[in-house]
Amino acid sequence: MGLNQYLSESNILLGLAAESSSDVIRQLGKTLLKDGYVKESYIDAVINWEKTLPTGLPLDGDVNVAIPHTDIEHVNKSAVAMATLAKPVTFQNMVGPSESVAVKIVFLLALEEPHAQIEMLQEVAGVVQNAGVLKALLAATDPKEVLLAFEKTETDSVSD
Amino acid sequence: MIGKKRILVACGTAVATSTVVAKAVEEALEKRGIQATIQQCKASEVPSKAADADLIITTTPVATDHGKPVIQTLAFLTGIGKDAVLEQIIEKLGA
Numbered sequence: 001m002g003l004n005q006y007l008s009e010s011n012i013l014l015g016l017a018a019e020s021s022s023d024v025i026r027q028l029g030k031t032l033l034k035d036g037y038v039k040e041s042y043i044d045a046v047i048n049w050e051k052t053l054p055t056g057l058p059l060d061g062d063v064n065v066a067i068p069h070t071d072i073e074h075v076n077k078s079a080v081a082m083a084t085l086a087k088p089v090t091f092q093n094m095v096g097p098s099e100s101v102a103v104k105i106v107f108l109l110a111l112e113e114p115h116a117q118i119e120m121l122q123e124v125a126g127v128v129q130n131a132g133v134l135k136a137l138l139a140a141t142d143p144k145e146v147l148l149a150f151e152k153t154e155t156d157s158v159s160d
Numbered sequence: 161m162i163g164k165k166r167i168l169v170a171c172g173t174a175v176a177t178s179t180v181v182a183k184a185v186e187e188a189l190e191k192r193g194i195q196a197t198i199q200q201c202k203a204s205e206v207p208s209k210a211a212d213a214d215l216i217i218t219t220t221p222v223a224t225d226h227g228k229p230v231i232q233t234l235a236f237l238t239g240i241g242k243d244a245v246l247e248q249i250i251e252k253l254g255a
Binding site for chain 1: 238
């Protein structure tokens with residue numbers, strides 16, 4: 001009941017070349033739109049949301065993460081899309097929007113009501129807190145490796 | 161103990177990061193034997209809901225002119241400084 005239930009190979013983009021946070025959101029959002037998880041309005045809604053309520057998470061190591069998302073009305077079914085970036089892209093810090101965060105891994109979240117996807121959200125947070133998994137994600141060249149890395153964290157978190 | 165403490169957990173959507181934070185805070189307080197009622201809301205709803213809370217925890221900037229203590233933190237998402245923030249929460253709750 002974890003992340004892999006919401007993440008498919010077709011929604012994983014590795015070594016993505018992107019110009020800006022909006023560009024990442026657009027490219028990842030298209031994969032969710034294509035698979036029917038989100039409505040036509042979703043991509044613009046996330047981009048606008050990011051401008052007022054940014055989602056960059058500065059971490060301890062040299063890898064920072066962003067988790068763009070938006071209101072539930074733009075979503076058909078909960079899902080996650082993930083990208084590793086060829087070059088870091090600037091997001092603003094969630095808790096302090098004036099601060100820029102150089103982000104290398106993006107989880108684009110399509111969310112329904114809060115309790116529908118609590119395991120998924122907790123697992124994203126678990127990945128964010130796990131430097132080893134973040135490293136494995138950055139090293140991945142095939143979406144299958146990403147899914148495998150998440151399977152391992154699920155096993156780990158059982159004993160948490 | 162005098163009644164349950166009331167914590168309002170805010171984020172942009174009220175469905176994403178506040179869900180993770182609410183769950184993490186609830187579990188951490190439970191381990192310390194502190195009972196709290198936790199409600200989630202959007203950052204924009206904080207001014208109208210602050211009156212019913214003893215403490216506001218948020219992952220995004222919120223209004224602070226309502227006289228209730230506010231803790232702005234990413235600790236429950238990133239894991240960084242989690243123990244220190246937990247101590248701060250307990251202190252502000254006066255629990």
